[in-house]
Amino acid sequence: MTDIHAHILPGLDDGPETVEESIDMIGMAWENGTDRIFAASHGNCYPYTPQDYWEALEYLQMRLKSYQIPVALYPGMELYYDEHLCEKLERREAVTMNHGSYILLEFDFWERPQQVHQAVCRVQEKGYRVILAHPERYYFMQDNPELIYDFIQQDCAMQINKGSIFGEFGASAASLAYGMLRSNLVQVIASDAHGYAGRTISMERISRFLRTEFSQEYADLLLKVNPDRIIHNEEILTLQPHHLTLV
Numbered sequence: 250m251t252d253i254h255a256h257i258l259p260g261l262d263d264g265p266e267t268v269e270e271s272i273d274m275i276g277m278a279w280e281n282g283t284d285r286i287f288a289a290s291h292g293n294c295y296p297y298t299p300q301d302y303w304e305a306l307e308y309l310q311m312r313l314k315s316y317q318i319p320v321a322l323y324p325g326m327e328l329y330y331d332e333h334l335c336e337k338l339e340r341r342e343a344v345t346m347n348h349g350s351y352i353l354l355e356f357d358f359w360e361r362p363q364q365v366h367q368a369v370c371r372v373q374e375k376g377y378r379v380i381l382a383h384p385e386r387y388y389f390m391q392d393n394p395e396l397i398y399d400f401i402q403q404d405c406a407m408q409i410n411k412g413s414i415f416g417e418f419g420a421s422a423a424s425l426a427y428g429m430l431r432s433n434l435v436q437v438i439a440s441d442a443h444g445y446a447g448r449t450i451s452m453e454r455i456s457r458f459l460r461t462e463f464s465q466e467y468a469d470l471l472l473k474v475n476p477d478r479i480i481h482n483e484e485i486l487t488l489q490p491h492h493l494t495l496v
């Protein structure tokens with residue numbers, strides 16, 4: 250499997266604090282079937298420099314080799330949107346997904362939908378393709394789930410968190426995430442892991458859930474095929490969406 254959203258670089262954001270914890274996380278990922286991970290640290294909202302990011306990624310890759318853990322790491326950031334983001338992308342201070350045109354975009358949980366639409370237009374005009382990080386967690390989406398459909402029409406890919414399905418972020422996020430899955434409104438599922446314990450990096454349970462509740466093909470699409478298409482900067486596949494019904 251390929252995990253496009255994991256906070257695995259130590260000391261940069263609210264992810265692991267030490268490189269040892271990073272290595273433990275990656276070991277857990279490997280044991281549970283993940284062999285490719287985007288090092289998606291929070292970007293545009295923490296005080297580290299681009300150089301800090303690249304050095305941390307290079308150092309972790311080097312340490313992984315010495316432990317002989319066969320997991321590949323890819324660059325990317327979970328980019329917080331503000332009016333300076335486009336400039337930072339142009340200056341390469343904000344990192345796209347594996348140097349391609351996809352960006353993993355995050356908004357304030359209380360943001361207004363109109364602002365999000367405008368922000369998406371702004372980055373798309375610059376040539377970037379938007380993957381929206383955990384839409385099921387935003388209050389403005391929970392209040393108005395039909396917006397999910399609108400954002401997909403606007404060519405946003407939807408990345409939900411595996412933990413949302415299992416209630417880690419509350420009943421509203423769980424209900425929205427499950428409804429999105431049933432309505433073909435999800436393109437990618439990721440761990441959004443922040444440490445070895447708590448919000449973990451293991452994708453084993455969500456993989457089993459998707460195979461049992463839906464199908465092997467659906468699990469593969471969300472956990473392997475589309476994430477790998479992001480690595481190669483290829484078009485993300487979207488199934489024919491249905492209108493959302495929440496249960």
Ligand SMILES: [Fe+2]
Pocket residue numbers: 254256327441
């Ligand atoms: Fe995240």
